[in-house]
Amino acid sequence: MNLVAFKILLHDKAKYVALVLGVSFATLLISQQSAIFHSLMHASTRDILEANQADIWVMKSSVETLDQGYPIAELSVNRVRSVPGVQWAVPYYQSTAQLRTEDGRMKLVQVIGIDDLSMVGAPQEMLIGTLDDFDQPDAIVMDIAGYTNIFPGVAPQVGAIVEIGQRRAVVVGICYIGASWSGMPRVYTRRSLGVSMARETLNPVTYVLARAASEHSPEEVAKQITKATGLKARTRAEFMDDTRTWILKYSGIAENFGITILMGVVIGVAIVGQTFYMFSVENLKQFATLKAIGINNWVILRMIMTQALFVSTIGYCLGIGAANLFFAMTSTQLSGGLRGMFMHPLIFVGSGIFIVLVTLLACVVSVRKVLTVDPAVVFRG
């Protein structure tokens, strides 16, 4: 009888299209907004992601999130190095500073000072120049999105001279960095230079990046560091979680995206539910005829579920396809707020399951109507 269900469904093409579009719109809204939300959360841990050689981050105990790094004494680096189980530890500097171009335009930039010797924390994807260029005098490497922001309409190139914190700096390289939480242009430089740009002289370290020796787990070593130094030590994964949790707690982003995703659900249920309800009501006499002929409620229920699953599958495929097209067009951009955004496989699966549930939920009222219709109505003209 599934074929009969398909034929009934496909016969009224306008309603079928409305049902499919309702589901695909809800899918698009839910999956795209979920993916952007997830990507933003991912972006909020950008520096932790970039400094992927380190598996432990050491910081002042009051630090709750990545962008909140407070200066700590340089001596802390050696104290961390002395903790058993630490393979290596390097200083890492992070601050904001004012950048001024030669023609006098000002921008607030994020300065990342990487360890002069080990280069831990350096950008992973250099578009122009190499990591060796960091050795040049006054060398800075700028992310391409920031470069485009600071020098609009200028093709990315090395050689531009700027002033950061009243200190001369020369762009020696351009790198690609995915979108970050703050959205500020990012300037990478040697820590020694970065500290002078931000005029930090007393405590020129924000984080100590460390790696646990292979025979020790990062969790265990992090605990040892905290015990030995009194500083807060978090594994890479823990610090990413801390950062995301802080953002979720204080930024209101979860509520905003939650509302949008909820709208997707409500629109999905409303459009699909109403259209499916109208569809079922208009076909009530046909279902009553089937019941009168001798088709039982289970078969009728299966027919309706088949229709619902068919509609939700087609609608989901169209919606998820449109969402992927969106990310395919935006994620490969070198600059722009949506660069590097992506859809996690779990969002594919999750939104699929969710859409099926939404469609089935939307069918519940219709199903009830159809299952309770009195087959004797077939005798009422």
Place this chain on the structure above:
Amino acid sequence: MSVICKDVKMAFKTAAGSVSVLKGVDFVAPAGMLTMLVGPSGCGKTTLISLIAGLLRGASGSMQVFGHEVSSMSASMLVPYRLKNIGFIFQQYNLLAGLTASENVAVPLVASGFDWPSALAKGKALLDTLGLGAHANKLPSQLSGGQQQRVAIARALVHSPKLLLCDEPTAALDGQAGQAVMTLLRDLAVAEDRAAIVVTHDPRVYSFADRVVHMEDGLISKVESVSSQKHPVDPHSTSH
């Protein structure tokens, strides 16, 4: 074997209280005959055939349909009972709009467990018999009223039911189409092992009946034998 109803009473509850629709009906529709059930609106014709079909429950009395005591069947038993034993023809044809003529005819067979290809083949063959072979792949909306009713007749007969129930089969048709449909019913529906009950208001088609049973105010008021030479009246039907 036939349809035998004895002292069937049925009442509906309304806001104003209980309304008695059938007040002790004794009714027989013998196999091999076309029985017409006639009477004014509200006299209980539709309620009676709905009870015989197992579409309505809650009546007292006895209703035997080819050996099945319908009044004692549970709701779940009535579904396969209808599928196996009853063929329906409705006033508004009630064909499934998205299915072609042959697919509509195939539905009772598919519901009975036939696979689609063989059900379609049987449906198509029956439509050929009814002179609708050329229209087998058309949707109901592409057929005239008379053609749709003929498709409905094919759907009602395709699974060889014991009882054919027709509710005003000619009401939506013009005189000529109505006569054609009744001729078809007369020729195909009436068989030795099958009873046919036609509810109608249309006196022009009484001549197609073997027996005309008149109902009035919830009771059988008169039974006429139209072609008594060929089909003698069942003595059970005289008690009313």
